[in-house]
Amino acid sequence: MATLMDAQQAQANPCSVLGTWKRARTTMPAQSAPIAEWSAYQGRLSRGLVSTAQMIQKRYMNGAWMETSSKALAQCMSATEREDLSYEVQAVFWEDSLARLSKSGGAKAALAQIIGDSKFQLFRLVGHFKVDSDQDELEDQRAGFHRGRRSIFMDFTQIEPNDWLLIFVHEILHEVDSVLRDAVPVFGDLQLRSYLEKLARKIQNPISLSGADRAQLDRWLEAALNRGLGAEVRAWAVTFAIYLEGRADGTFNKIEWMESILSHRSPHESLQRFALRYLDPRFADSDKSPFDQALFATGLKLMRVGITHGSTEIKFGPELLNLLSNPISEASSSASSTKLRQPR
Numbered sequence: 001m002a003t004l005m006d007a008q009q010a011q012a013n014p015c016s017v018l019g020t021w022k023r024a025r026t027t028m029p030a031q032s033a034p035i036a037e038w039s040a041y042q043g044r045l046s047r048g049l050v051s052t053a054q055m056i057q058k059r060y061m062n063g064a065w066m067e068t069s070s071k072a073l074a075q076c077m078s079a080t081e082r083e084d085l086s087y088e089v090q091a092v093f094w095e096d097s098l099a100r101l102s103k104s105g106g107a108k109a110a111l112a113q114i115i116g117d118s119k120f121q122l123f124r125l126v127g128h129f130k131v132d133s134d135q136d137e138l139e140d141q142r143a144g145f146h147r148g149r150r151s152i153f154m155d156f157t158q159i160e161p162n163d164w165l166l167i168f169v170h171e172i173l174h175e176v177d178s179v180l181r182d183a184v185p186v187f188g189d190l191q192l193r194s195y196l197e198k199l200a201r202k203i204q205n206p207i208s209l210s211g212a213d214r215a216q217l218d219r220w221l222e223a224a225l226n227r228g229l230g231a232e233v234r235a236w237a238v239t240f241a242i243y244l245e246g247r248a249d250g251t252f253n254k255i256e257w258m259e260s261i262l263s264h265r266s267p268h269e270s271l272q273r274f275a276l277r278y279l280d281p282r283f284a285d286s287d288k289s290p291f292d293q294a295l296f297a298t299g300l301k302l303m304r305v306g307i308t309h310g311s312t313e314i315k316f317g318p319e320l321l322n323l324l325s326n327p328i329s330e331a332s333s334s335a336s337s338t339k340l341r342q343p344r
C-alpha cells in the first residue's frame with residue numbers, strides 16, 4: 001500500500017524518493033544523548049540514503065526515471081546532500097551491475113571478478129542531480145573511458161535502461177585492457193614526442209628514416225593506435241562475446257543496435273576479426289597535431305594499411321583473450337554465428 005503510494009508520488013514528484021532519508025534526519029538525538037542513540041541515528045541516516053539510491057536505480061531500470069527527474073530532484077537537495085546521494089547512487093549502480101554479471105557465470109562473471117575488488121573509485125556516474133551552474137567536461141557524452149585518468153564515466157539518464165549493462169561491460173573492458181594501459185604512457189611521452197616532431201620538420205616520409213628512428217616512430221604510432229582504434233577493437237570484440245553469451249543465458253534482452261551490428265558478421269568469422277573489419281572503415285584518422293605533419297600522417301596511414309590487410313595485428317592482452325576464449329562464450333558465439341548465417 002505504502003509502496004504503491006510512494007510510486008505514484010514519485011511519478012508526480014521525484015523528490016518523494018528522498019522521504020525516508022529526510023525523515024531520518026528529523027530524528028537527530030540531543031547533543032547529550034548516549035553514544036548508542038547517536039549510532040542508531042547514523043544507521044537510520046545511512047539506510048535512508050541507501051534506500052533512496054536503490055529506489056532511483058530501480059525506477060531507472062523500469063524506465064521510470066528521466067533526465068527531468070534528476071533535474072527536479074537536484075532542486076530539492078543541498079549541495080552536500082547531492083554529493084552524498086551521487087556517491088551512493090554510483091555505488092548502487094556499480095554493485096547491481098556486478099551482481100547481474102556474476103549471476104550466470106561465464107565470461108561475464110569472470111569480468112565481474114576481475115573488476116570487482118577495488119575499482120569502484122574509478123567509476124563515475126555523471127550528468128545527474130546537477131543544478132545548472134555545475135559544469136562537467138564530459139557532459140556531452142553518455143559514457144566513456146577517460147584514457148588519461150583511467151576512469152569510467154556513464155550518464156545513466158542518457159542511456160536506455162536496456163542498454164545499461166552492456167555499455168557498462170564495454171567501459172569496464174577498457175579498464176582491464178592491459179595493452180591500452182601500456183599504450184597510454186608511451187603516447188604521452190613528451191620527450192619521445194618532441195624528438196619525433198623534430199624529425200618531422202626535416203623528413204616527411206617514414207621510409208626515409210634511419211632504422212632506429214623508424215622504430216621510435218612506429219613505437220609511438222602503435223601506442224596512438226592502441227589507444228584509439230585498437231582499444232575499441234579489443235573492447236568491442238569482447239563486448240560482442242559477452243552479449244552473445246548473455247543472450248544465450250538470459251542476462252541480456254535483445255538489443256536492436258547490437259543485433260544490427262552483428263548481422264554483418266560472416267559465418268565462422270572470429271569476433272576479433274569481425275570487430276576490426278567493422279570498426280576500421282568507421283574510424284577516421286586524426287588530423288590534429290602531430291598528425292597535421294606528413295611524417296606522422298603517412299606513418300599512421302602505412303600502419304593502418306598493414307592492419308586492414310592483415311600484415312599487422314591488433315594485439316590483445318591476456319586478460320581480454322581469456323574472456324574471449326571462455327568456453328561458454330565460445331559455445332554461444334558459434335551458436336549465434338549459425339543464426340547469423342540466415343538472412344535477416
Ligand SMILES: [Zn+2]
Binds near residue numbers: 170
Ligand atoms: Zn569504447
